[in-house]
Amino acid sequence: MTSQDTLDKPVEELESVVIRLAGDSGDGMQLTGGQFTRTTALFGNDISTLPDFPAEIRAPAGSLPGVSSFQLNFSSHDIFTPGDAPNVLVAMNPAALKVHLDDLEDGGILVVNTDAFSKTNLHKAGYTNNPLGDGTLSKYRAFKVPITSLNAKALDGLDMTQRQTDRSKNFWALGLLYWLYNRPLEASLRFLEERFKESNPTVYEANKRALRAGYNYGDTTEIFTTAYRVRKAHLPDGTYRNMTGAEATAMGFVTGARLHRKSIFYTAYPITPASEVLHEIVHYKHFGVKTFQAEDEIAAVSAAIGASFGGNLGLTCTSGPGVALKSEAINLAHMVELPLVIADIQRAGPSTGMPTKTEQGDLLQCMFGRNSDSACAIIAPATPGDCFYMAIETFRLAVKFMTPVFFLSDGYLGNGAEPWRVPSASDLERYGVVHPTDPDDFAAYRRDPETLARPWAVPGTPGLEHRIGGLEKADITGNVSYDPRNHELMTKLRNEKIERIANDIPLQEVYGDPEGKLLVLSWGSTYGAVISAVDKLREQGESVSHAHLRYLNPLPKNLEDILQRFDTVLIPELNLGQLRLLIRARFLIDAVGFPKVQGLPFKVSEIIEKCEELLG
Amino acid sequence: MSEATNGKVNSAAAVLTRKDFTSDQEVRWCPGCGDYSILAQTQKVMPDLGVPREKIVFVSGIGCSSRFPYYMQTYGFHTIHGRAPAIATGLKASRPDLMVWVITGDGDALSIGGNHILHVLRRNVDVKIVLFNNRIYGLTKGQYSPTSELGKKVKSAPMGVPDAPLSPLSVAIGAEATFVARTVDTDTKHLVATLERAAAHKGTAFVEVYQNCNIYNDRAFAYMTERSVRDDRTLYLQHGEPMRFGKEHQRGIRLRGLDPEVVTIGEDGISEEDLLRHDEHRPEGTLAYLLSRLDYPEFPVPVGVLRDVQRPTYDGLLEEQEAQAQQRHGTGDLDALFNQGDTWVVG
Numbered sequence A: 001m002t003s004q005d006t007l008d009k010p011v012e013e014l015e016s017v018v019i020r021l022a023g024d025s026g027d028g029m030q031l032t033g034g035q036f037t038r039t040t041a042l043f044g045n046d047i048s049t050l051p052d053f054p055a056e057i058r059a060p061a062g063s064l065p066g067v068s069s070f071q072l073n074f075s076s077h078d079i080f081t082p083g084d085a086p087n088v089l090v091a092m093n094p095a096a097l098k099v100h101l102d103d104l105e106d107g108g109i110l111v112v113n114t115d116a117f118s119k120t121n122l123h124k125a126g127y128t129n130n131p132l133g134d135g136t137l138s139k140y141r142a143f144k145v146p147i148t149s150l151n152a153k154a155l156d157g158l159d160m161t162q163r164q165t166d167r168s169k170n171f172w173a174l175g176l177l178y179w180l181y182n183r184p185l186e187a188s189l190r191f192l193e194e195r196f197k198e199s200n201p202t203v204y205e206a207n208k209r210a211l212r213a214g215y216n217y218g219d220t221t222e223i224f225t226t227a228y229r230v231r232k233a234h235l236p237d238g239t240y241r242n243m244t245g246a247e248a249t250a251m252g253f254v255t256g257a258r259l260h261r262k263s264i265f266y267t268a269y270p271i272t273p274a275s276e277v278l279h280e281i282v283h284y285k286h287f288g289v290k291t292f293q294a295e296d297e298i299a300a301v302s303a304a305i306g307a308s309f310g311g312n313l314g315l316t317c318t319s320g321p322g323v324a325l326k327s328e329a330i331n332l333a334h335m336v337e338l339p340l341v342i343a344d345i346q347r348a349g350p351s352t353g354m355p356t357k358t359e360q361g362d363l364l365q366c367m368f369g370r371n372s373d374s375a376c377a378i379i380a381p382a383t384p385g386d387c388f389y390m391a392i393e394t395f396r397l398a399v400k401f402m403t404p405v406f407f408l409s410d411g412y413l414g415n416g417a418e419p420w421r422v423p424s425a426s427d428l429e430r431y432g433v434v435h436p437t438d439p440d441d442f443a444a445y446r447r448d449p450e451t452l453a454r455p456w457a458v459p460g461t462p463g464l465e466h467r468i469g470g471l472e473k474a475d476i477t478g479n480v481s482y483d484p485r486n487h488e489l490m491t492k493l494r495n496e497k498i499e500r501i502a503n504d505i506p507l508q509e510v511y512g513d514p515e516g517k518l519l520v521l522s523w524g525s526t527y528g529a530v531i532s533a534v535d536k537l538r539e540q541g542e543s544v545s546h547a548h549l550r551y552l553n554p555l556p557k558n559l560e561d562i563l564q565r566f567d568t569v570l571i572p573e574l575n576l577g578q579l580r581l582l583i584r585a586r587f588l589i590d591a592v593g594f595p596k597v598q599g600l601p602f603k604v605s606e607i608i609e610k611c612e613e614l615l616g
Numbered sequence B: 001m002s003e004a005t006n007g008k009v010n011s012a013a014a015v016l017t018r019k020d021f022t023s024d025q026e027v028r029w030c031p032g033c034g035d036y037s038i039l040a041q042t043q044k045v046m047p048d049l050g051v052p053r054e055k056i057v058f059v060s061g062i063g064c065s066s067r068f069p070y071y072m073q074t075y076g077f078h079t080i081h082g083r084a085p086a087i088a089t090g091l092k093a094s095r096p097d098l099m100v101w102v103i104t105g106d107g108d109a110l111s112i113g114g115n116h117i118l119h120v121l122r123r124n125v126d127v128k129i130v131l132f133n134n135r136i137y138g139l140t141k142g143q144y145s146p147t148s149e150l151g152k153k154v155k156s157a158p159m160g161v162p163d164a165p166l167s168p169l170s171v172a173i174g175a176e177a178t179f180v181a182r183t184v185d186t187d188t189k190h191l192v193a194t195l196e197r198a199a200a201h202k203g204t205a206f207v208e209v210y211q212n213c214n215i216y217n218d219r220a221f222a223y224m225t226e227r228s229v230r231d232d233r234t235l236y237l238q239h240g241e242p243m244r245f246g247k248e249h250q251r252g253i254r255l256r257g258l259d260p261e262v263v264t265i266g267e268d269g270i271s272e273e274d275l276l277r278h279d280e281h282r283p284e285g286t287l288a289y290l291l292s293r294l295d296y297p298e299f300p301v302p303v304g305v306l307r308d309v310q311r312p313t314y315d316g317l318l319e320e321q322e323a324q325a326q327q328r329h330g331t332g333d334l335d336a337l338f339n340q341g342d343t344w345v346v347g
């Protein structure tokens, strides 16, 4: 029944589709989105996703703030973003319709659950007229489906209350989408079996029935005249899996530790959206990962520093407000020159801001948010899958240069997903870590002449007993020193060490021509939107190139040279212009900013428009 | 990691002396400061612990007291204000083979670091905390601390301290500490014995040391340390023994209802049988808490071990979890990790 050949309705080929599922936060939209993603990834499409949930876990049912949504872009070719305007909107109640309808493209497909359009729900959503009947939907291909009652009918005879029955309606809607986009049911059926078959057989049966009923509804009713097909994407050969940024981050850290033959001490105080990484990494204890849920962020970073002193990899993960609390301890790590990784999964601030929304607002905090001259290395992953490789890279730099390193991700990257080509462990580089053991040749602050890193002597080594601390230390011996010239020397050495990381990272690459009218310079999670926009513009013959920074401090050595070769440099950022400030200060280049601070990622169209404006 | 905990090993290590634990750094406390005595006694205790020197780490916060690690010829980490318990937690939890000491002050531990003290104690991380209580901020030149007496006139409160002090021992017991003790800088024998007991405890040991800051809070404890009054104003706690004190041991502590009272043996027909008997090992902290409330002038000041009970340590539990996970899933295979869940093949 799930085979595409049994379809007797016409099937239309599409290149890519953007679907948005929206409903009450209790309607299970995230789960539905996750299921559709999994199935679609397994089917072989390229995908990119954007979950969006309310900050309040239990916002009033049916209210506008209670709307939760999940957007998924899947395609037969490479895609880099969850898409701008959805082609398809599924609205499970009036509030969801109200919040999301404006985004739906003209002529787009709209599936509404008519059962939810009661007087109370309309009122809660602020509708005075019922939009199902007043022409509001005339611009769209609207399919009005009584999902709640059709679902209830399918579950008839099960020993469940109406409330329990209604919980399955997301699976009913999922079944309908599977039919509409010609997806097999197997992956979701397997999921239900694993999740519920033993623990709750009734729920298992209910969801299974709902899924099938939704699918059959598409198959048998007359209202959908066409089903759609999106062919498999032409991804490079290999084994793939679907990967969220949070999963990739956790896995990357575990891998990075293994490649160094080290154990991780992972510390965190719960904070959105960083906790997703914690929830992943706790499952990897058998890899020698110890996790510490601390009493606050200060304790978390402190404990990580303690672990690093002991010769393990101290890693602390948080979001912007947590970084603020950790500043003093990060500077201790800078001063005692121990490896430390601080993962900042940025969210919209300042203060508590909009915790579930994304932003790139912490760049300057990571750059400068400490007392005195105290540079720290900063690197930023570009895509969910890239989080894996950059997590490994953070450890590499922290250990090699004996320094704190920021892993600057954000909520959009952490929650987003894409297909990830599974590497082979044997292809990954191994890193040797040297701990000194010879007491005759030991000085706690004698530096490696190339990297300026000091030796990582760990407690337990006979004869190397020494003391470190936050007080200024004498060059070489590390004894406490108030000597004025020594302080200046040590300050310079600590900061020069960070500069020297530039010798150890890849040169900056440019996508497109190496010179020309316009260079778009981006960093972090904006990669997808920017590269998509630059691609489109180049197809139109515009002189636009793209440079995407994954290393923010230090910057790649050839960056200045690249920037000089373009008439204009445009820096789109999800903040008021933080990278732009750094670039202008550093290179005296009058880069143009393109800030967006709405808690949302860039749309491809926004970048295109801005570029076109500059290209004249 | 080796199976040894607290760094203890069975091999006959070379015999070390106090000198072997003295670093080459010049000690910089004010002459006459009580910290000297604590340092000397600690250096004296170290060789007898049966722990190789390289396995011992002293972690401190910030304050005069927190300079301590620089003077110990062991591994040492002088960290930031108040955070030593958290740093020590990360160190001990990731390196259970080490013996970790935390040196802190009344401000460091109970003001800026109050949160961390609470949690290291409830977690029962196997670290030894020594709190130098001089009832003042020494390093920053004499502001009042969370243990300064109400109404005392100090630099930052010329009209008298307006905030009520707390008792470090009561806080520790409230935070589920498994080992709680008090000793005094000038009573070197008692200090040595108490440090030895702390070292032997498996779990967090919390030791408050009354320490004289002769510059900013001189004679803060003279009311009980002066030779002439010491015996009458100090209650030396001994496990299993009735609580007696005074030069002739003629006085004692009796419980009336929920309230303790001072009685004299032989008066009103009171005998030793009527006195409270000390029991360090009571599972509930009630008795220890009651003792932590006794203070001059109504009562003699208790010194010694108030509480010593056993409970699984945090570092031990983490080890167990890791071992369990490895039993279940092996020691972690990267390729298996990469390929977990649904995968598909292209090409």
Ligand SMILES: Cc1ncc(C[n+]2csc(CCOP(=O)(O)OP(=O)(O)O)c2C)c(N)n1
Binding pocket: B062, B063, B064, B065, B066, B081, B104, B105, B106, B107, B108, B109, B132, B134, B136, B137, B138, B139, B140, B145
């Ligand atoms: C973040 C921070 N705030 C304030 C200080 C200043 N400071 C250093 S030590 C100290 C108080 C120390 O008092 P205590 O812990 O009782 O130690 P003592 O000097 O009395 O041994 C203060 C406030 C600091 N070092 N760091």
Ligand code: SF4
Binding pocket: B028, B029, B030, B032, B033, B034, B035, B064, B065, B134, B138, B139, B212, B213, B214, B215, B216
């Ligand atoms: S100020 Fe007080 S506590 Fe600090 S060293 Fe001097 S006497 Fe000791």
Ligand SMILES: [Mg+2]
Binding pocket: B063, B105, B106, B107, B132, B133, B134, B135, B136, B137, B138, B145
């Ligand atoms: Mg003090």
